[in-house]
Amino acid sequence: MRLRCLLLAWGLMSATAVLAQWHSLVDESELTFIVSFEGLEIAGRFAGFQVYTNFDPNDPSTAQLEVQVDLRSADMNDAEVNQEIAGPVWFDVPGQPQASFRSQHIFTLADGFVAHGTLELKGVRRPVQVPFSWVGDDSRSVMTGELAIDRRHFEIGIGEWADDEVIGYPVTVKFRVTLVP
Template identity: 35%
Template sequence: MNFPLSTTLTPLTAAAALGAALLIATPAEAAPVVDAAKSEVTFAIKQMGVPVEGRFKKFDAQMAFDPKKPETGKVSFSIDLGSATMGSAETDVELPKATWFNTAKFPQATFQSSAIKGLGGGKYEVTGKLNIKGASKYVVVPVTLAAAGPAATATGTFAIKRLDFKIGDGDWSDTSMVANDVTVKFKLQINGLGAL
C-alpha cells in the first residue's frame, strides 16, 4: 500500500519544527565562570602579634547568579588546601600537615551558599556553610560586584576563627602564639555574569 509522501512526512516535519522552535525559544545560557588566573584568595593572621599573609593558588567556583534577581542565585566555592602558601618554604611545608590543614584527609575547603541578599549599589550578602577539616560553620560573606570591561569583579572580606575548624591544633591552639582570628579576602574576575 502506498501513502502520499506529504502524509508520511507531515508529522515528522511538525515534530522537527516544534523541536527547533523550543531550542530557539529557550537558548541555553552559559553559567558565569571565575577566571582563576585573574583572581585571588588570600588570608591574614597574626603570629606573636605580627601580621602574616598567605594565599591559595588553586580554587574553583560554580555559580548560577543573576545580579537583578540575587535571591534566586547559588554559589559554591572550593579551595585546594594543598595550594596554600605563606611565602616561606619552612612554613609552607607545615601547612599540609595534620596539625594545620591535614590535606591528606581533607584536601579541600568548600563553601555552599544558602541565601543571597541584594543590598543595592552592587553590594550583596551571601550566607552559606563553610566546611574546613570536616567542621562546618555558617558564615555571612559581604560581596561587592563591579563591572570590569566585559567581565565583573567580585570582592569581599570576612573573618573566621581558626580553632572553629581545628586549624593549628594541639600546641598551636595557644592563641598567644597564633591569633584565633583569620581574615579571608578575595578578588574574583567573573566572565559571563551579564549586566550589573
C-alpha cells in the same frame, strides 16, 4: 530505567548549567588569609580555587554560589612553612584536600551583597556569611570581599598551637575574583 537515567542526566546538566553561568579566572583571582603572628600580620594565599555561580546582581534571590578551594595550594611564601601548614596540626591536606563554600541564599545589602552559606573546612561544616561587592557587566565581573573566621571553629592550629600566644584566633579571608560567563 532508561527514562530515569535520562532524567538524572538532564537534571545534572541543568544544575551544572545554572552554576556554570559564571566561573572564575584562576590567573585573575586572589584568595588570601591573614592572621596575627606575635601581634603582627602574616599572610598566605590559595592559588588554586574556583568560583561558580549563576548570580544576577539585579535579582540575587535565585542565586547559587559555590567555591572550591584546593588546600594543597596554600602558600605562605616559604617551602618549609608550606609543608608544615599542610600537616594535621593545620589544614590536614592529606585528610581533607578541599575546602568549599556553598550558598543558596544571597541577599542585597545597602553597599553590596551577602551570601549566607556553609563553609566546609578540615571536615568541619559551619554556617558563615560572606559579604561581597559585584562590579562588572554581562561579559566580565569582579567579586570582592572579606570575612573573618575563627580558626578554632575549624580546628586549624591544634596541640601546642591551640592557644593564641603566638598565632591569633581570628583569620581574615580576602578575595578578589574575576568571573566570566
